[in-house]
Amino acid sequence: MNIVVLRGVLSSAPQRRELPSGSVLWSFEVTTATETGNLSVPVALFDPSSEPVHATGDTVVVVGEVRRRFFRAGASTQSRTEVVASEIVAERPAARARRVVERALQRCAPSS
Secondary structure, three states: OOOEEEEEEEOOOOEEEEOOOOOEEEEEEEEEEEOOEEEEEEEEEEOOOOOOOOOOOOEEEEEEEEEEEEEEEOOEEEEEEEEEEEEEEEOOOHHHHHHHHHHHHHHHOOOO
């Protein structure tokens, strides 16, 4: 199962890019606290239903999956490992963030 839940601070403003396929990609960095320090995680959001409303410095909860994406850059193929977000919400109100995490946990539960 490939499910990621991140809670951290948006450390870069969301950047919009239109891909050659016509899809819209929003990319940003989320910095999370770990036992050994801070870790910056690249996050991608493809074709959202609305533009992200979060700003640098906001604490957010991200639910998604880890994916390695390959793309052409000039004459070479490059790759990027990132979290592809399915949901991004502000940490506050806590009830909304909790619901997002609970939905992710339900996907982890074994089916009966």
